[in-house]
Structure formats: C-alpha cells, structure tokens
Amino acid sequence: VYAVAALIGSAASAFAAGPSDLFTEKVADFGTTPKGTVLVHYFRFTNNTTQTMSLGTPRVSCGCTSASVSKAQIAPGESAAVIAYMDTRRIQTPNVTKSVLVYVPFLSPTHEEVVLRVQTVARDDLMMSPDVVAFGDVKLGQGARKSTKVTFMSDANWKITEASSTGGFVKAEIKEESRQGSMVTYEITAVLEKGCPAGNWVSDINLTTSNSAVAKLRVPVTVNVTQSVAVTPESAAFGNLPMGVETEKKITLKSGKPFKILEVKGADEQLKVTVDKNAASEVHTIIVAANPKAIGGFTRMVEIVTDDKDQPKLIIPVTAQVVVK
Numbered sequence: 001v002y003a004v005a006a007l008i009g010s011a012a013s014a015f016a017a018g019p020s021d022l023f024t025e026k027v028a029d030f031g032t033t034p035k036g037t038v039l040v041h042y043f044r045f046t047n048n049t050t051q052t053m054s055l056g057t058p059r060v061s062c063g064c065t066s067a068s069v070s071k072a073q074i075a076p077g078e079s080a081a082v083i084a085y086m087d088t089r090r091i092q093t094p095n096v097t098k099s100v101l102v103y104v105p106f107l108s109p110t111h112e113e114v115v116l117r118v119q120t121v122a123r124d125d126l127m128m129s130p131d132v133v134a135f136g137d138v139k140l141g142q143g144a145r146k147s148t149k150v151t152f153m154s155d156a157n158w159k160i161t162e163a164s165s166t167g168g169f170v171k172a173e174i175k176e177e178s179r180q181g182s183m184v185t186y187e188i189t190a191v192l193e194k195g196c197p198a199g200n201w202v203s204d205i206n207l208t209t210s211n212s213a214v215a216k217l218r219v220p221v222t223v224n225v226t227q228s229v230a231v232t233p234e235s236a237a238f239g240n241l242p243m244g245v246e247t248e249k250k251i252t253l254k255s256g257k258p259f260k261i262l263e264v265k266g267a268d269e270q271l272k273v274t275v276d277k278n279a280a281s282e283v284h285t286i287i288v289a290a291n292p293k294a295i296g297g298f299t300r301m302v303e304i305v306t307d308d309k310d311q312p313k314l315i316i317p318v319t320a321q322v323v324v325k
Contacts, residue, residue, distance in 0.1 A: 019053070019106040020114045022046060028084065030120035032214045035094050037131035039086040040220070042070075042202070043102075043116050046079040049109075050240065050323065056105035058082060064090035065100040065118060075239040077321045088122040095213075097121050126214060127151040133190045133205070135223035140311065143194035144223075149177065150207070151185040152214060158184040159210040160217075167203025169196035170221055174207070190221045198227040199234075228310035229255045236288045238320035241298065245325065246291040251316055253284040255308060261286075265303040269293075271318060273302055280307075292322040 020026070028041035047053050053074045058067035070081045082104050091098050099119040106112045128150050138144045152158045156179065163172035173189040190205060205219040236249040253261075258280035267273045270292050276285040292298045298320040305313055 019045075019110075019112050022048065023114065023116070026114075026116050028116075028118045030086065030118065031216050031218050032121045032123060032126070033088060033218065034126040034128045034131065035088050035091065035122040035124045037088050037122075037128065039088065039118070039120060041084050041086075041118060042081040043084065044079060044081045047074045047076055050076055050321065051109040052076065053106060054108040055080075056107050058102055058104045060084075060103070061101040062098075064088070064098070065102065067102045067104075069104070075237075077239055077319055078237060082116060084116065084118045086118050086120060088120065091120075091122045094122050094124040123214065125153045126217075127153070128219065131220075133188075133219060133221045135190075135192060135221075137224050137226050138192060138196075140196075140198050140225050140227050141194050143196070144192045145189055146192075146221075147187050147189040148219060149185055149187055150217065150219070151183060152209070152211065153183045154213070155184065155211045156182045157210070158214075160186050160188075160207050161210055162208040163188065164206050165190070165203055165221070166206065167201065167221060169193040169201075170203050170205070170223075172205040188219055190219075192223055196223070196225050198225045200224045227314070228308050229253050229259065229306060229314060231314060231316060235317040235319065236290075236302075238290055238298075238318075240323050241290060241292060241320040242325045243292060243295055243322050246289055248287055248289045251286040251288060253286065253304070253306075253314065255282055255311070257308075258282050259284075259306050259308040259311075261304060261306055263305040265305065266301055268300075270298070271300050271302070286316070288316070288318055290318060290320055292320060295322050295324065298322050 022045040030039045055069050065086045067084045074080045102116040104114040133146045135146050160174050163174045165172045171191040175187045177185045177187050201223050203221045207217040232252045260280045261275050264273045272289040274287045300318040302316040
C-alpha cells in the first residue's frame with residue numbers, strides 16, 4: 001500500500017528503486033538447444049509506481065538476437081514484457097555458450113537503461129523437430145496432445161532419463177523411438193489437461209539426459225485456449241482511480257450463439273456490476289463501476305454465470321491503484 005506522500009510525490013520518488021527492480025528476472029538461460037531454432041523469452045514486469053512509464057526501442061549486443069516491447073506506454077498497475085528472440089542459426093560458433101545483452105531504454109518518468117541477458121549453447125549435433133510444441137487454438141475444456149522428436153547424434157548410449165513441465169496444466173511423456181549407430185531419437189509428448197484456463201500460455205518441458213554435454217534440454221510449449229464466450233477486454237484495469245469518484249468500464253461478452261447471463265457474483269459496496277439485457281443474445285455488455293473507499297491497491301474478481309454449457313462461468317479481474325483526488 002502506498003503512503004499519501006508517495007502518491008503526491010515527484011516522479012523521481014516514484015522510481016526510487018529504479019525500473020530495473022520491476023523485472024521478475026533479468027537473465028534467461030535457454031540451456032542447451034539445437035542449432036537452427038529461434039528461442040523466445042518474455043521478460044515480464046509490472047508498473048507498480050504511480051507514474052505512467054514510456055519505453056523506447058531495445059538494442060542488442062549481437063545480430064543473432066532481436067528484441068521488442070509489448071507496449072510502449074505502461075500505466076500504473078499494468079504489466080508488459082520485453083520480448084527477446086534469439087536466432088541460433090546466426091550463432092557462428094556452435095557448442096559453446098553464447099551470451100547476448102539486451103538494453104531496454106526507460107524514457108519517462110525517469111531515464112534509465114535496463115540491461116537484460118539471454119544465453120544458450122547451440123549444438124550442431126542435436127535436432128528437435130518441430131522445435132516448439134505448438135498446440136495452436138484449443139477449445140476450453142477439451143485438452144490435447146502434441147509431440148516433437150529430439151535426436152542426439154554423438155552418443156550411441158544416450159538416454160533421456162526424466163521429463164518435467166513448468167506448466168501446471170501440461171504433463172510430459174517420453175518414449176524412445178530409435179537407435180541407429182550414434183544417433184538416438186526420442187518422442188516427447190506434451191499433454192494439455194482439460195482444466196487449463198482460457199488464454200495464451202507458454203511453458204517448458206525440461207529434459208534430463210545421460211550425457212553431460214546435453215545434460216539439460218528445454219522443449220518450449222505454446223497454446224491458446226479459446227473460450228466459447230470471448231471477453232473484451234479480458235479485465236477491467238482502472239489504473240489510477242481517485243478515491244470516492246465512481247468510474248465505469250464496459251466489458252463485452254461475445255459468442256457465436258445466443259446465451260443468457262444468469263447471475264453476477266463479486267459485486268459489493270465498492271463495486272457495482274450491471275448487465276445490459278436479461279434475454280439471450282450473442283453479445284452482452286457488462287458495466288463495471290468502481291468506487292473504492294480507501295487508498296491503495298484495489299482488486300476484485302467478478303464472476304459471470306451463463307447458460308452456455310461450454311462456458312458456464314467467466315472470471316473478470318478488476319484492478320485499480322486508488323489515489324487521492
């Protein structure tokens with residue numbers, strides 16, 4: 001919770017800790033990877049200050065890597081990411097650690113350059129096809145299975161001894177497929193559970209192997225779990241909200257078939273939620289009106305109950321940083 005002095009202080013005081021401290025991590029080690037893949041990492045951060053931040057275009061220390069920002073203006077309470085793309089095809093020396101710096105300019109309210117780092121060991125005797133387990137669009141509640149093949153060409157006795165997933169709704173399976181001379185191939189399968197919530201998700205399958213040169217391998221997994229009912233925007237983020245001043249935001253619910261809103265849960269004396277119609281419709285508009293009574297962080301979860309059997313419940317996060325008028 002912010003003190004009143006901080007809320008009405010200068011931009012410099014808002015950044016007393018510095019933009020660098022906003023990042024949850026500043027180093028991404030991709031570990032050992034096949035030469036020829038494009039590695040992607042999101043350096044995420046949240047603007048937990050009272051000032052809107054402006055970012056410039058990142059620069060990099062090597063042409064094998066490029067970087068961008070998910071948004072150039074980040075309001076208080078909003079989250080963003082610096083996205084680094086490491087193209088191992090452009091790494092000239094394989095089988096050694098390649099480290100690249102990413103310089104991210106924060107332009108306002110204070111000027112500071114944050115330094116991030118990505119690194120990998122790109123091996124020319126390792127193959128992964130495809131190099132990403134990409135589920136694409138998966139309907140909410142369906143689950144799915146998707147596989148890739150990993151081949152190591154320098155050890156006839158090579159084994160993958162363990163597989164684990166960083167995703168709470170993704171499980172990993174391994175199966176030895178073939179051994180031909182010094183070439184060994186495994187099939188790695190990602191199993192997406194039916195309970196995975198809607199959204200764009202990324203995770204990794206981490207492999208442990210018997211060869212110290214490739215002791216740890218990473219298999220990226222991506223999926224977009226789609227809802228029967230689309231929510232736009234996905235949350236009601238008010239940013240800086242003056243205490244005692246009621247402010248509204250509109251949320252649109254859209255489906256390919258008519259549906260009813262049966263109930264709204266989560267409203268209280270500081271949050272009102274109204275629905276535009278009681279009848280079945282392909283499109284509904286939800287009006288979220290926040291009127292917080294205390295300074296500091298304001299978070300609510302609004303639950304929309306529908307008669308859509310594929311999407312009986314929707315959760316809409318409501319966030320604000322409550323400030324003095």
